[in-house]
Amino acid sequence: MPALPLDEAGKYVAGAYVVFLLLILVYVAIMAGRLSRLERELGELDDAVARRTPPSASSNGHEPAERVSAKEGDR
């Protein structure tokens, strides 16, 4: 088959590169979903730790909780 003229060929080439871009972006989206799940589980972990330290509350218990929430505030 003879070569397509540039305006038609351009669409196909663009299509191919768009496929590539889409694959990468879909992958990024999936990884973003994983990251947010990780963050959520870390949050639950925080709660689990906080629930364990109240018995030894007083000054000891407060600081770790403050440190953790301070970090979250920074972000």
Added chain:
Amino acid sequence: MIRVALAVLRKDLLVELRTKESVPAMALFSLVTYVVFRFGLDRTSLEGDLAAGVLVVTLLFAAVLGINRLFVAEREQGGFDAFLLAPVDRSALLVAKALALLVILVAVEVVAVPAFVVLLLGPAFDPAALVVLALADVGIAVIGTLASALAVQTRARDLIVPLVALPLLVPLVIATAHGLSPLLSEGGGGLDAGWLAVLGLYDTVFVLLSYAVFDFLLED
């Protein structure tokens, strides 16, 4: 190791002889498939590559039927555990099963190939085709045993076996079809040593590969 393999082989063949589970079904399946092809392709006589293709595909799908059942009895009746406890080389099971499948395939072909010649083949049958089929059978037996062993632990056994075995068998189909087509043509060609070599090589590679990995499939 050979003695153990032969013992297991004898057991499997005796079971098959007594229950007649696989071979008649597979042979019948081949016949029915020929009829389906006659109507699907809308032809009453085939030759050349079409004939080669139909024969190979039919044998392949009949083989898949047999492969599914290869390890099922072992799994359900505790044969695996018994085998693992015995102080024998585990590859003996692989050899035995592959040989059993080979025997079953040849038995099916005893019915399926003459039926093909009678029902669908146009030109006269060149016996050299049996050489090609023999090599193909070895490949199908080895790859089939491997696929069956892989799938035996899974719950979706009969789905996994064809999905794993068929892509692995594509090169074999290529070589077999190309080898058979001159033999099944009018005023045909001869035995093509090149394709026979490809078949032989493929078989050898998979025999070695299966031997290397089979142990890992048997561990408890």
Added chain:
Amino acid sequence: MLYGKRLRGLAVASALVLSVAFALTFFYAPLDADQGFVQKIFYLHVPMAIVCLGGFIFGGICAIGLLRTGDRKWDLRSYVAIHLSLILGVGVLLTGMIWAKASWGSWWVWEEPTLVAFLVAFLLYATYQPLRFSIEDPEKQARYAAVFAVVAGAFVPLNFLAVRLAESLVHPRVLTATGGTMPGAMRLTFIVAVVGMTGLFVTLWKYEMASKNATFRLRALRRRLGDDELPPARRSAAPAAPS
């Protein structure tokens, strides 16, 4: 093992190399005499295919690692590599079909041996996930998946040889780089593209390994803290944490 180390540098480097590759493709590489502008797809499609197949073989090598050492971290490496290669494989097939449509007029060409061989290999590896998913015991799952990865990895080169043998006797190649030999400018662009694509694969591989390891360590931490609300582990095809 920390997979996140040097990951950012690698990611930046890969992005750079790929950008250079694309720039070379469109501004430096000469226009092909036969296929015209459509040939530019070659610089995307073939590097992806090479890296994809390399990923499959790398997955097979990691699987050998699992079979030899029994250490499940090899299983994770193998799984991630094959998983990524499958995604790339979809891209290879799609870009291959677009190239076929643009240069040959139909969406699929059986005459192109590498594309056909690639399809066969892809169909085989597409069974990897269902196979894993159907085996519940994680240790068995890892072992059987490893055997599969080794056999499939060995199968890839054989398959390409066989399909090449079948097709080349009848038809000339369809999706070639050029009509004849590749001029230096094209070759340079191609090599840069392959390097960039490899960098992308390694970056994504490390990224995924880091993410999975982080999840495992998090779960282990939760268990150590005696968190009762831990949801029961779902059945999955992905490797579980090595116990």
